[in-house]
Amino acid sequence: MVAMLKPLVSIVIPVFNGANYLEQAVASALQQTYENVEVIVVNDGSSDGGSTERVARKFGSAIRYYDKPNGGVASALNFAIQKMEGRYFSWLSHDDVYRLDKIERQMAYLCNHDLDDVVVYSDYDIFSDDDIDRSVTVRMPAISPRYFRYWITASSQLHGCSLLIPRAVFDKVGGFDESLRTTQDYELWFRMSRYFEFRYLPGVAVAARSHARQDTRKLTAIVQAETSRLYGDFVRQLGSDDIPPDPTAACSYLSLASSLWQRGFRDAALRAETLAISAGAARRAVILRRLLAKLLLLARALARKVISPRHRQSLQAICKEILFRDGR
Known part of the structure; x- marks a missing residue:
């Protein structure tokens, strides 16, 4: 011991x-x-x-x-x-x-x-x-x-x-x-x-x-491509026991898809959306969460140019609260 x-x-x-x-x-x-x-x-x-x-x-x-x-x-x-x-x-x-x-x-x-x-x-x-x-x-x-x-x-x-x-x-x-x-x-x-x-x-x-x-x-394109493939593999490997049920598995998949869209991982996000629909999520909810996540992705890109790292950290906490409020 x-x-x-x-x-x-x-x-x-x-x-x-x-x-x-x-x-x-x-x-x-x-x-x-x-x-x-x-x-x-x-x-x-x-x-x-x-x-x-x-x-x-x-x-x-x-x-x-x-x-x-x-x-x-x-x-x-x-x-x-x-x-x-x-x-x-x-x-x-x-x-x-x-x-x-x-x-x-x-x-x-x-x-x-x-x-x-x-x-x-x-x-x-x-x-x-x-x-x-x-x-x-x-x-x-x-x-x-x-x-x-x-x-x-x-x-x-x-x-x-x-x-x-x-x-x-x-x-x-x-x-x-x-x-x-x-x-x-x-x-x-x-x-x-x-x-x-x-x-x-x-x-x-x-x-x-x-x-x-x-x-x-230095290797932004390589990083994005490699990371996108990795997270696609992660989503495919997740089993039902890996998904938080609170409040529902569908909400957890929606939150996962939102996070992946927000980071620019399209294929992984689409896979998570498919799983959300299979778990009972409404297609309208899927589309709305996708739009919100893409807006946050654009906002993050803008924030990197005009906002200090310390203030970005606070904004990220607020965004995560919005994205994960009903999915974790």
Whole structure:
């Protein structure tokens, strides 16, 4: 049982051309208040003339450093999973920063509740480049494990670096899908949640940096196409037991379709609408919810241009209340 000892936690940092931010990330991992951690840095074939390696080498034996040919973040994470000695896995992107009590709080939660093979997720901050003092906090909901697969399909909020994952979970479901460029994390969380519970621990675990050099900002078309396919697969895999019945399954499918339309995932949204109609939703209600969602999609695009991130966060909360009021 977790309560009997302080198991080793492996903090894994994959990096590609990340010399600008890597030092801050590694420092936040090494300064964790939880005493039993190992920090693994995997250089995924950086092409910056050795700059990333020089930053990592500064930490000497305090970290375990590996250099491998470039294969993408999923391959770097899988490489680290094979090398890790810890009983728990915690991912830290090279451009993000852990709160210093991230591991301690999550391990204490597992210990206090006598939980073993459970994935813990928490809140996170988003900040722009180096302006960490003006971050926006994203609060996660406490989702029933029974409906977690529905929630992860209806929402894109879960941040992988806020998670703490038992090694046994990878032994059961496998690692990250290396064929995916940008959605390897959500595909794995969906797969994990079929067999393991995800439990919410309130409190910020990580500060996530938003900057122009991120893959998801440089590869917009690739991200959209890959994500659209992924969510289409999610909707097809949802079973009747995954759908919240409160107030009705039809309402939950409608809310799911609205969320998918709002994020621009047309095929997945149409599939969710078909399921809503099969569950008893009126076609008129389906059309009205679709129109509302498309209006919100346009409003979101406009908001990105004219409204600050902090104010957008408040508006998103209002929109979610409208979309999910009768479906969750």
